Amino acid sequence: MFGFLRRKKAPEKLETPPIEPAVQPLPADTALQSAKVEPTAAPEAHQDLQSTSKPITPAPERAPLDDAQADETVLGVDTHRDKPKSRFWQQLARSRASFTEGLGDLFLGKKAIDEELLDEIETRLLLADVGQTTTQSLIKALQQHISRKQIADANALFETLSRLMVERLQRVQKPRPAFIEHPHIMVVCGINGAGKTTTIGKLAYYFKNQGHKVMLAAGDTFRAAAVEQLMAWGARNQIPVIGEPGRSDSASVLFDAAQSAKARQIDLLIADTAGRLHTQGGLMDELKKLVRVISKSQPNAPHEILLVLDASIGQNALNQARLFHQAVGVTGLVVTKLDGTAKGGILFAIADELALPIYFVGVGEQQDDLRVFDPQSYVDALLDRQS
Ligand SMILES: Nc1nc2c(ncn2[C@@H]2O[C@H](COP(=O)(O)OP(=O)(O)O)[C@@H](O)[C@H]2O)c(=O)[nH]1
Ligand SMILES: [Mg+2]
Incomplete structure (x- = not known):
């Protein structure tokens, strides 16, 4: 056991042998480079990637998974019985x-x-x-x-x-709120480079595979590259993205996206936001404003405010989380980059010191490198236990 x-000692364990994913997704950077996104003459018009980004070849449509299959795809549990290690x-x-x-x-x-x-x-x-x-x-x-x-x-x-x-x-393994209202709106926040946009791409893939109609909002208007990155994720998953490079007012992008999602009967709208340091008062105020704008689009929105934390920054993640929570009332966490770090213990500190649910963990850069947080399989993998 x-x-x-x-x-x-097993130092070779540090070298993870490359494992072929079931579906070959494009690495994020490749997808970005190949995404020839053309700004339109009317930047305020809604842009839907399905109709505007022809140069991107979308991934082949995948049939929605049933619950059991979806579990097998995303849970950290070793359900692939033909493989000894997940x-x-x-x-x-x-x-x-x-x-x-x-x-x-x-x-x-x-x-x-x-x-x-x-x-x-x-x-x-x-x-x-x-x-x-x-x-x-x-x-x-x-x-x-x-x-x-x-x-x-x-x-x-x-x-x-x-x-x-x-x-x-x-203690921090909680079920996520169900999609009761249409659209269910999820705002994703965090510091620069934490993995927000990548996580949104993975979440889009995950929820689409569960059969939901998903839309993305490119609310990071600080960096044109961030909009293009999100559009590439949208194209790959054939998911509409609202917002285009050149728009500067993230509040209006998110408001438009909420309206569009309502009109198109979208189940889930996931909004990207600009990275900000928890110490940047002005930017934290802007985040509060974004949340207010979304709440005006729909009484109970946003339904979720997810904070993306990079595990590799270790204990600093705790302070970040506290200050983001104070500012906007974070409803749940996604902890990323657990694959590239030896600091996997940070999840215990997060669980002990913050009373915030951990919904997902990120373990790589590909679209299926997101796991629903499962304490038992996490500890088993950490302690090298096998059942
Ligand atoms: N190894 C690893 N890299 C990740 C993970 N999540 C994101 N990244 C990488 O982290 C970098 C920053 O991600 P990005 O989504 O652009 O961060 P953002 O600035 O918060 O939107 C990119 O190179 C991503 O591919 C993860 O779970 N594991
Ligand atoms: Mg980003």
């Missing part, structure tokens, strides 16, 4: 290596629990960026189990650690 208890597992190689290397040596042949073992666990948790507060509380919980004689040996200690870790994450 505990792979790393049996194995000595792609998700491979994608968390760095965090797993950081967490389990060294612990394996310590555990090899060890039966008794001693201070050295607890110290090493503590160090590993801190190195994986679980953070002081959460690490201390996990170690304290382990010590309590030991003193109550509920843990007999090293194996049982790891069972308990794993269970405690899953429990922590389960």
Whole structure:
């Protein structure tokens, strides 16, 4: 059960072997380069990629998945029975290596629990960026189990650690709000480079595969490239995008998009916004204004305000989240770049210190590199446990 208890160090795990996705998506950059988006003479007119971006060859239409198939595509659970390790597992190689290397040596042949073992666990948790507060509380919980004689040996200690870790994450595993109103409006915010636009592309792909009618709004009007990037995602998934390079007023883009989504009976409108630092008061005010504008388009909108956090920035993500939440009332998180970092422990700090649900995790740059957040499979992949 505990792979790393049996194995000595496995540095090769750091090198994730390339795995072919089921459908070959274009890398984001390639798609961007090939997207010859032409600004129109009337920038205020609604632009629908399906009718304006002929140079982009859309991906072949995929039949909507039923629930079971959709689960298999997006859940972190290893449901691909013909593959011994899921792609998700491979994608968390760095965090797993950081967490389990060294612990394996310590555990090899060890039966008794001693201070050295607890110290090493503590160090590993801190190195994986679980953070002081959460690490201390996990170690304290382990010590309590030991003193109550509920843990007999090293194996049982790891069972308990794993269970405690899953429990922590389960506190922020919440179902997303259902699409009750049409359109359901989701605003995506975060700092520059966190992965907002990429995440929107993945969300569009995910919800379209579930059979929903999706529309995107290019609300990042600061960077023309951001609009083009979103349009490329729209084209790839044959999803309309409102907004075009050259428009400068993001509030009006989002308002137009909300109107258009209503008229076209769209199920889900996902709005991109410009990256801003949580310390930039003016830009945070602008984000508040965007939310107000959307709320005027429809009484309960926006239905969701998702904050995209880059896991690789570690503990800084916590402060960012607090300040975004203060400003606009974040309803849920997407934590990205968990594939490229050894700081996968940040999810525990997020779960412990912020009372915000984690809905999705990003584990790569492709459209299917988004997972519905699943604490058990996440901890299993991190601790190299297999069932
Ligand atoms: N490895 C990895 N890269 C990601 C992930 N999400 C986004 N990126 C990359 O991060 C960079 C910034 O993403 P982008 O969506 O443009 O960020 P934005 O400025 O917040 O919109 C791009 O190169 C993306 O391909 C992820 O989950 N894993
Ligand atoms: Mg962007």
